[in-house]
Amino acid sequence: MSLNSDQNYGALWLLTPTVLLYLATFLFPLILLGVLSFAKFEASITTLGFYFDNYIKIFSDGITLKIFFQTVRLSIYITFWCLILGYPVALLMRSCSPKIKMILLFCVVSPLLTSIIVRNVAWLLILGRSGMINDTLIQWELISKPLPLMYNEFGVILAVVHVYLSFMVLPLFGALSSINSSIEEAASSLGAPFWRVFLSITLPLSLPGIMAGCTLVFILSMGVYLTPVIMGGNFILTLPMLITESVREQYDWPYASAMALMLLLAIGFMVVLSSGLQRLVSRR
């Protein structure tokens, strides 16, 4: 309110506890990783300094870059499926009765509050070698040996989509509900069939929500560790897995730090790209 905007710099001291915490748990650790990423790791000994060895290794060892692009590719698939599955839900939430909206909202929000590991366990019990689907199919003698439903990309994508779908639906719903439905009514009263109305009005106007949702899901997918490990076994390697492994098994901090920074860079790039696109869209 304008009434209250009388130079309230005094209120900012309330930020102190959180800012101090963030300095210790957020800023310093990141700086530490930045410093470490330029260190040298030889014969299990870390030498601080200004070496580019780790970055050179990332781009030249052939495997890191491949895993990085595999992570990007998986994230794109995940984002795509979240969009495909999430859009109809957001669309329905916008046009249904308040009661159904509450139910849908509950279905969409509750996964945010359920443990990721619990949901992965659920999929494990369904898709596993002796999971529900394979068991049933074998029992009915439709197949003779288990289908490979997990420990592959399919299983990983399915389980991650299950975890992150909410993050897509919420921004989509926000964007869709801010569209004035009289615009669509006007179009259909002018004789446009529903798909024309959808393609030429609803979809373009919900673009900011689409971009916000996609950016969020993509960023989250790039950093996901647990689900690929559980659902992919050691068959699907992602950058977060590689990072964890280098630290926990090889104690190669410099290399892990460099990969972490690379991950951050990729995510930062996505954020910049998406906010640039957002600006482009809103300027139209």
Added chain:
Amino acid sequence: MSSVELKSIVKKYGAVTAVASIDLSVESGEFVTLLGPSGCGKTTTLRMVAGFIRPTSGQLYVGGSNMDGVPPHKRKVGLVFQNYALFPHMSVQKNIEFGLKMQNTPFEERKDKIIDALDLVKLRHLEHRMPSELSGGQQQRVALARALVIRPDVLLLDEPFGALDKQLRDHMRIELRELQQKLKISTLFVTHDQDEALSMSDRIVVMSEGQVSQIGSPVEIYEKPKTRFVTDFIGRSNILSGKIETEKSNKTCLNAEGLKLPNVSKTSHKSESILVMIRPECVLLKKPNSKNKITNYKNTAKILSIIYLGSIIQYKIKVNNGPALIVTESNVGYSDPKKFSLGDTAEIIIPENAIYLIPG
């Protein structure tokens, strides 16, 4: 001793001057109204008195003591907002009790004071209701009781009736004024509604663009406005530019855009341009050729429009060789509302005491 005194109070927001040097005082038991169009700085002034805004410069006294650096809760002011600002999670009784609790009033005394306050605003029976279960008028009365129960040095009200419908507003106006006179509490009231200001105040402070245009009693403000702004803002008026002229008979007269009027100014400086105000309700319309002995200045006019407003009838007339005027006539039973029809010619009579020259 004044209850509230503002001395050259200024408030600037960066380049924006919200209040440009205001001097005013509210005497003990007096009802003072800040009146002015939206954005003229009324709320800012009030909030400076309450202590939510610190003046850029100037001195402010409440109850005789300098308020510089005194936080709102240490000032003895009662505040009533347009949106009532009742605490939604507290019953009527708890709302009223809040201020007493903050003053550490003992329990027994609190109980009595709450009952007194509820009686004062005639809401004793609604003591246990929640604010959401009250009508707008009732909510505003609770807000009033809540502000009064702490016996403030001054009661501050910012457009308190703005959210009420017209009828309730008129009713609350009377009720507040009666209450204020009964308690003899000094009151600073903010409104942009001139009817409210005229009907309730001891003194009105007309504000414009952060400055005081005029301070005076309702009668002074209405009948002797000092500037064109005040004239325009208060009531409906015909404002004409006039000149002093000499007639054949060697008498001076006032020519207002072609309308011949007696020279009410005591001077006879010619060709000096003057602003002439004529209130619509002071002009008399007569059928032509009816006898009149009030004035020698005969003007005739044509009726351009007639608006029937119930208690009054409003005409727009065009004076022959002169300006268009708004004239109102009160609709007393015995006068025929259809005295004139469009296009009729009427004789107009403007008594000398209805002609007012704006000084500014």
Added chain:
Amino acid sequence: MSSQEHYGSRFPYRLLVGVVTVVIFFLEAPLVILVIQSFTAESYLAFPPPSYGVRWYKEVLTSEDWLNSISLSLIIATIVTPLSLIFGTMAAFALDRGPKKLKNGLQAIMISPMVLPHIVLGLGLFKMALELDIDDSMLAYIPAHLTITIPFVIISVGASLQTFEVTLEEAARSLGASRFWAVWHITLPIIRPGLVAGAIFSFIISFDEFIITFFLTTFQRTLPIEMFSTLMYQVRPSIAAVSTLTLAVTAFLTAMLMLRGQITSGNKVIK
């Protein structure tokens, strides 16, 4: 109701409902199946279980490993929640009441741990904890968890503050309440739904947190870590039982969240 038919004229409503039903089934069915399987009386997992019983719940609730990890997770979440609420609420007030022109920038900084991949945060915190020699201890877990829970408190409390009428606080101050008491008696009770939401988010996020804690621990095991290591070893019915227990805790808190929101908003309108 009318809006349904309304929209139906522009979009094949039935098709939409059909698709959404499938999506919701996809979201919820696995959890239902998990819960059902957890009640198996057999020594293996199957759907539907050949016979039902609470055998595996008994095992979980008498196993020292499970109980230790559950209590560690509960202790951490119980310490983190009030701290997170205090830090986050203070920050939300600062953002709401501070200079308007700084608000967006500061808000972005204050909630930035949300978009930082937890793997990176965990890595950095691990290194830091090693340097300070506080890894595998509460001194490391609590600040780490706070960092990821505080943004949720800032968002939920901030949303409540945005709809809060500041004149209420001013009314209280004009009635003799200092700034602190005005906030305490008026603002906090009114924004309670936001506070409750922030607390519940904090509790659940801390209780479920995996990757950061995974880095920080060596011997101690929180519930998610215990589940993970069991899972890597063998999928047994006990894991389904533990999952269902976790689900029950979070479902209870989620229901509280929704119910609280309704009670408080309903209170204002009806009562």
